Amino acid sequence: MSGTRFEHKTALITGGASGIGLAMARRFGAAGARVAILDRDGKALAAAGKSLRAEGIDVMEVECDVTSEKGAAKAVGAVIKRFGGIDLLANNAGITQRSLCADTTAAVYRKVMDVNFFGSVHCTLPALASLIERRGTIVVTTSIAGIAPLYGRTGYSASKHALHGFFESLRTELAGHGVKVLMLCPSFTATNLQKSALDGRGGINTGERGIPGGEDTPEHVASEVFRAVAAGKRILVLSRTGKMSYFLARFWPALYERIMTKKIRPEFSR
Ligand SMILES: NC(=O)c1ccc[n+]([C@@H]2O[C@H](COP(=O)([O-])OP(=O)(O)OC[C@H]3O[C@@H](n4cnc5c(N)ncnc54)[C@H](OP(=O)(O)O)[C@@H]3O)[C@@H](O)[C@H]2O)c1
Numbered sequence: 001m002s003g004t005r006f007e008h009k010t011a012l013i014t015g016g017a018s019g020i021g022l023a024m025a026r027r028f029g030a031a032g033a034r035v036a037i038l039d040r041d042g043k044a045l046a047a048a049g050k051s052l053r054a055e056g057i058d059v060m061e062v063e064c065d066v067t068s069e070k071g072a073a074k075a076v077g078a079v080i081k082r083f084g085g086i087d088l089l090a091n092n093a094g095i096t097q098r099s100l101c102a103d104t105t106a107a108v109y110r111k112v113m114d115v116n117f118f119g120s121v122h123c124t125l126p127a128l129a130s131l132i133e134r135r136g137t138i139v140v141t142t143s144i145a146g147i148a149p150l151y152g153r154t155g156y157s158a159s160k161h162a163l164h165g166f167f168e169s170l171r172t173e174l175a176g177h178g179v180k181v182l183m184l185c186p187s188f189t190a191t192n193l194q195k196s197a198l199d200g201r202g203g204i205n206t207g208e209r210g211i212p213g214g215e216d217t218p219e220h221v222a223s224e225v226f227r228a229v230a231a232g233k234r235i236l237v238l239s240r241t242g243k244m245s246y247f248l249a250r251f252w253p254a255l256y257e258r259i260m261t262k263k264i265r266p267e268f269s270r
Pocket of ligand 1: 017019020038039040041044065066092093094142189194196
């Protein structure tokens with residue numbers, strides 16, 4: 001997929017009813033793509049679909065919980081049936097967790113992996129043949145926590161690192177078929193993600209959190225994704241804080257851990 005227009009192309013975006021997913025739907029839709037937004041909350045989907053349609057975007061709402069393998073296969077099948085195929089799959093639906101490991105149950109870790117990791121696998125498998133046929137692109141929303149450690153987010157960070165292992169390996173299998181994989185690593189972004197952040201027992205963590213470097217906007221993330229997809233990029237690391245974290249964690253990991261821990265740990269001692 002190349003160029004700056006996406007007419008006659010289809011984008012399927014999971015977590016498309018909110019935040020970064022909705023902004024991506026708007027951005028690709030504005031460039032002419034037919035957009036399928038997949039999300040688990042029917043009401044939120046309907047509202048998002050309505051707002052996109054009002055902007056002239058050809059949109060399909062698909063209610064689906066990505067943790068269901070069967071549900072995801074059915075949802076992807078419905079999109080292919082309606083639009084004829086998939087040119088861009090954005091595996092973006094996700095949840096977060098904020099709790100120290102000592103206070104966290106295995107069930108919470110499993111839940112985070114189910115949504116963030118297996119949810120992406122569930123949506124990718126039934127879309128593969130179509131993506132290959134159309135020499136399409138897979139966008140995977142990971143995080144700076146997917147390329148560096150993050151204090152108090154062992155489960156979230158593990159799920160995002162797992163996405164890198166899976167999709168960067170998959171990229172090597174798909175390269176010969178002309179399918180691109182873009183790993184999207186946003187930094188802190190102003191969305192609804194924190195409203196449902198899990199605590200260590202599976203409840204909601206409503207505590208304050210540190211946001212070193214401030215927050216990006218979903219619209220800015222989406223416009224950078226659009227450019228990166230058009231340019232065929234492999235990885236997109238966003239924000240100054242994100243880029244510094246990426247390089248520090250790679251080349252001076254102990255220094256990165258010290259700085260990051262100092263900034264984030266106070267969140268857990270309030
Ligand atoms: N915001 C940040 O600071 C940030 C930073 C780095 C990476 N990210 C990543 O960006 C992605 C998008 O998140 P966001 O920040 O835009 O948050 P968001 O506004 O909460 O959007 C995420 C969407 O995914 C949906 N979702 C959650 N679990 C799902 C499931 N099992 N099946 C289907 N849909 C599900 C959510 O639905 P509900 O509202 O019903 O939960 C929500 O509509 C996530 O993968 C997140 O990890 C976010």
